[in-house]
Amino acid sequence: MLAHAFLAVMTATARAETPSPQGLITLTANEIRHLFTRLVNHTQHGIRHLLHWSRWRRRHQARARDSHHRRQTVQLA
Numbered sequence: 001m002l003a004h005a006f007l008a009v010m011t012a013t014a015r016a017e018t019p020s021p022q023g024l025i026t027l028t029a030n031e032i033r034h035l036f037t038r039l040v041n042h043t044q045h046g047i048r049h050l051l052h053w054s055r056w057r058r059r060h061q062a063r064a065r066d067s068h069h070r071r072q073t074v075q076l077a
Helices: 002-017 029-040 047-076
Strands: none
Touching: 002 029, 029 047
């Protein structure tokens, strides 16, 4: 429960303080959990690599979401 509360607060704080850049989805609790887990565990990749990977993933998710919305709009029309 505590971990979920931590993620909920981090997500709400990130969304309130920083609007999501164009072409990226907002930070989600799952994305923050993944980044936090990777940073806490000793990995061979540094913070720059993890943030780059997160940005790539969020951009990909935003494109998929936009494509899905366009497809739904065309099917409804």
